[in-house]
Structures are given as C-alpha cells and as structure tokens.
Amino acid sequence: MTPEIFQPTSLAGMTLPNRLIRSATHESLADASGAPGAAHEKLYTALAAGGAGAIITGYAGVQQDGKSSLMNMLMINEDSLVPAYRKLTDAVHRYGTPFILQIAHCGRQTRSAVTGMPTVAPSSLKDFIFNEERPHELSESEIEAIINSFVAAAGRAKKAGFDAVQLHLAHGYLLAGFLSSYTNRRRDRWGGSTENKFRIVSEILRRIRDADGDYPVLVKMNGFDHRRGGMRQPEAVEIARMLEASGCSAIEVSSGTVEEGLSIMRGPLFPSEALLASNFRFKSLPSALKKVLAPLIRLAMPSPKPWRGYNLDAAKAIRQAVSIPVIAVGGIHTLEGIKGVLESGTADFVSMSRPFVIEPNIVRKLQEGRQTASRCIECNYCAIMIEDGPLRCWHGRLPGSKR
Numbered sequence: 001m002t003p004e005i006f007q008p009t010s011l012a013g014m015t016l017p018n019r020l021i022r023s024a025t026h027e028s029l030a031d032a033s034g035a036p037g038a039a040h041e042k043l044y045t046a047l048a049a050g051g052a053g054a055i056i057t058g059y060a061g062v063q064q065d066g067k068s069s070l071m072n073m074l075m076i077n078e079d080s081l082v083p084a085y086r087k088l089t090d091a092v093h094r095y096g097t098p099f100i101l102q103i104a105h106c107g108r109q110t111r112s113a114v115t116g117m118p119t120v121a122p123s124s125l126k127d128f129i130f131n132e133e134r135p136h137e138l139s140e141s142e143i144e145a146i147i148n149s150f151v152a153a154a155g156r157a158k159k160a161g162f163d164a165v166q167l168h169l170a171h172g173y174l175l176a177g178f179l180s181s182y183t184n185r186r187r188d189r190w191g192g193s194t195e196n197k198f199r200i201v202s203e204i205l206r207r208i209r210d211a212d213g214d215y216p217v218l219v220k221m222n223g224f225d226h227r228r229g230g231m232r233q234p235e236a237v238e239i240a241r242m243l244e245a246s247g248c249s250a251i252e253v254s255s256g257t258v259e260e261g262l263s264i265m266r267g268p269l270f271p272s273e274a275l276l277a278s279n280f281r282f283k284s285l286p287s288a289l290k291k292v293l294a295p296l297i298r299l300a301m302p303s304p305k306p307w308r309g310y311n312l313d314a315a316k317a318i319r320q321a322v323s324i325p326v327i328a329v330g331g332i333h334t335l336e337g338i339k340g341v342l343e344s345g346t347a348d349f350v351s352m353s354r355p356f357v358i359e360p361n362i363v364r365k366l367q368e369g370r371q372t373a374s375r376c377i378e379c380n381y382c383a384i385m386i387e388d389g390p391l392r393c394w395h396g397r398l399p400g401s402k403r
C-alpha cells in the first residue's frame with residue numbers, strides 16, 4: 001500500500017504528523033560556547049508551526065577540534081550546554097514535533113584557524129577547500145576519545161529532551177572520512193576492509209546503546225561520492241546492512257563531499273558571487289578582480305547533473321537491503337517528486353533542506369494545496385553565505401548585485 005504523505009506515522013518510535021522531514025541545516029546562529037539561543041528558538045518553532053513532520057537540527061560539534069569553520073556552529077561538547085538545548089526542545093515540543101539533534105565532527109573539513117587546534121582525519125590528506133596544512137592522522141587513543149565524545153554528546157542530547165540523535169556519516173566529515181577509502185588510507189583496525197572502516201561507527205552505536213538503552217540513533221550517510229577510490233553504491237549498501245545490524249534506527253541517504261563543489265546540494269549554476277563575497281580565501285580581494293574571477297570559477301566548477309532527485313538510486317538500493325526506515329534527501333522539491341519517491345517504494349520518508357530556508361512553512365503550503373512545489377531556485381547562496389553570517393534565503397541576489 002502506498003504511504004500517504006500527510007497521514008500521521010511513526011519513525012524510530014517517534015510519532016510524525018507526515019512524512020516530510022526538515023533535513024539538517026547549519027544555521028550559523030550559536031553563541032561563542034556553541035549554545036543555541038533566541039534566534040534558534042525563532043527558527044525551529046517556525047519550522048514546527050509550519051508543519052514539518054520532524055526536524056533535524058544543523059550539525060552540532062562533539063569536540064572542539066571538530067568544530068565547523070562555518071560561522072557559529074552549535075556545539076554539544078559540554079554538560080553546561082544542556083539547559084540551553086532544553087529550552088529549545090521544550091519550545092519545539094509545544095507543537096508536538098519530533099526534534100532530532102544531528103551530531104558531528106568535521107574532521108579535515110574545517111580550519112585550525114577557527115578551531116584553534118590542528119585539524120584531524122583518519123589519514124593525513126589535505127582538503128583543498130579547507131586546509132592550509134595537512135591534517136594530523138588520528139592515533140588509537142585519539143580515536144577512542146572521539147568515540148567517547150559522540151557517546152557523551154548523545155547522552156547530553158537525551159538529557160536536553162531531543163527525541164533522537166542523528167550521526168553525521170555523510171558529506172566528507174570525520175565519520176564519512178573513515179568510511180571512504182579515498183580519505184581513509186589506514187592499515188590498522190580502523191582502515192582497509194569495509195568492516196574496519198565501519199568500526200568507529202559500530203563502536204559509537206554500541207556504546208550509545210550501553211549508556212542510553214534504546215534511545216534512537218539515526219544516521220545520514222553517503223550513498224556514493226565522486227572521489228577517486230571513494231564511496232560507491234555497493235559499499236554503501238553493505239554499510240547500510242551493518243548499520244541495521246548495529247542497532248541504527250533509520251538511514252537518511254545523501255551523497256558527496258564538500259571538496260567536490262556543490263554535489264551535496266545541487267543547482268543549475270555554481271554560486272561564484274556568493275563564494276567570492278563570503279569565503280575566507282576570496283572575500284578581501286578587490287571587487288574588480290572578483291568580477292574577473294566570478295565567471296572563471298563558474299567555468300571551473302560545473303554543477304553536477306542531475307540536480308533533482310540525485311540520491312534516489314542509492315536510496316532505493318539501500319531500502320531494498322534493509323528493513324529500517326530510509327529517508328531520501330537531495331533535490332526533492334515538488335509534491336509530484338515527493339509522491340514519486342513514496343509511491344515507487346524508493347524511500348519511506350522525504351527530507352528537504354533548502355525549501356525550508358525560503359519557506360519554513362513549506363509543508364503546510366503543500367498540504368493545504370497552496371503550492372505544488374518549493375519556491376527555492378537552487379541558487380545555493382544560502383549554502384555558501386553561512387560561512388560568514390546567519391542562515392537566510394538570498395534568492396540569487398547579494399546586496400548590490402544585479403543578477
């Protein structure tokens with residue numbers, strides 16, 4: 001039987017009013033300690049009031065060296081942060097909306113200039129977007145500490161009233177870095193075979209279960225990336241099976257790494273102007289030079305195609321291999337597209353990010369028939385400009401731009 005989009009349903013023990021989930025979206029709004037505040041409350045209650053079936057927060061850092069180089073990341077690395085999160089979960093729960101904290105370590109996809117610490121990774125491979133120097137290869141005891149940081153973060157999320165956590169295993173961040181042979185060149189028990197590369201994730205899941213019983217742990221993983229020797233669909237399917245066997249509650253299927261350009265959130269044109277306005281390497285260049293560089297960058301960074309529904313093959317392959325729920329994300333921005341995903345059995349849920357940036361109440365609008373598609377034009381300015389300021393929709397226009 002085809003699942004109805006707008007009928008109440010359950011996911012990992014949570015009751016959702018519909019099958020449309022807000023996918024994790026970094027907000028650049030935390031204070032210096034990484035605590036959420038009034039701006040988060042405004043954003044997240046707007047999403048809840050707007051009908052989101054469940055809300056996944058922007059990524060929250062489990063350790064200082066894994067903090068994002070994007071502005072003002074949420075952190076969940078200290079017990080003292082719990083009361084601020086409790087205020088936020090209470091506010092969202094007034095709407096009855098399930099609320100999930102995404103927990104992450106950025107690995108080599110951050111900058112030591114921002115974290116104040118060396119960047120770390122499974123292997124010492126420089127990331128050309130982020131790193132000024134090669135990251136430090138993690139030692140056995142440092143891996144142990146990171147596992148324990150994820151477990152402590154999940155415990156804090158539970159105490160703060162989140163209904164679940166989502167481990168960020170996608171987009172090239174630390175745990176994705178372990179899972180992909182492109183970034184994991186280790187020859188010890190943390191690298192080599194799929195089982196070894198998965199060990200850090202299975203340890204996190206096992207220790208969360210030991211500490212917090214059946215507290216739901218979801219993941220967001222890559223169905224593939226485009227790196228040489230990196231993640232491909234057959235290995236992603238194998239990892240999905242391992243996740244299910246390790247007690248994971250649901251899998252959101254994404255793809256790509258930041259180094260690949262905007263393959264994670266695709267659009268028709270690379271947003272050169274936004275990159276030149278906000279990126280640490282470019283923003284202080286003279287504007288005449290920026291005018292010359294903008295078309296060149298666009299030429300050098302062709303947008304991957306297709307830019308709609310690009311993770312659906314991987315989501316379907318994973319759904320066929322596991323019996324836990326699968327969430328599809330990535331360019332699913334129309335009612336027709338959402339119906340297609342659910343009716344074809346490609347996934348059990350659909351999640352979206354950019355449509356909620358322009359319209360926090362997009363779910364309500366789709367449900368009430370006021371719109372059949374998101375108004376997002378996939379300009380991706382939102383994704384680039386969070387390096388330098390709070391999340392907002394730019395709709396393809398920077399202040400003073402003629403485009």
Ligand SMILES: Cc1cc2nc3c(=O)[nH]c(=O)nc-3n(C[C@H](O)[C@H](O)[C@H](O)COP(=O)(O)O)c2cc1C
Nearest residue numbers: 023024025026058059265330331352353354382383
């Ligand atoms: C501004 C912005 C911030 C994002 N932050 C996160 C994040 O914190 N964690 C994450 O897993 N994905 C993040 N993403 C990726 C989205 O969750 C999603 O996977 C991607 O945008 C594709 O979905 P969409 O086509 O519905 O936007 C972000 C995307 C955008 C546009």
